[in-house]
Amino acid sequence: MKEIVIETEFIRVDQLLKYASIASTGGEAKIIIQEGMVKVNGEVTLQRGKKIRHGDIVEVNDIKFEILVKN
Numbered sequence: 001m002k003e004i005v006i007e008t009e010f011i012r013v014d015q016l017l018k019y020a021s022i023a024s025t026g027g028e029a030k031i032i033i034q035e036g037m038v039k040v041n042g043e044v045t046l047q048r049g050k051k052i053r054h055g056d057i058v059e060v061n062d063i064k065f066e067i068l069v070k071n
Contacts, residue, residue, distance in 0.1 A: 001057075001064040001065070002063065004020055004058075004065045004068070005068045005069070005070050006067060007069070010052060010053045011067070012052070013029075013038060013047065013048065013050045014026060015029075016052055022060050022061075030048055032060065033046060033047070034046060037061065039060075041056055041057055055067065
């Protein structure tokens, strides 16, 4: 599992996909999300604006990311 460190309270799932280099653009991130390829804490999410917070596990194409907030 890879760790993604953010410096804010949360990050939206579409922004996370770009930050983690899963998607190169917001449009590409939107398609990935709408096709049901993103799971947050084991559940598929179709919401681009879903807030991802410290401790959440995001999975895309069998790659898991744990989100950590930098103190």
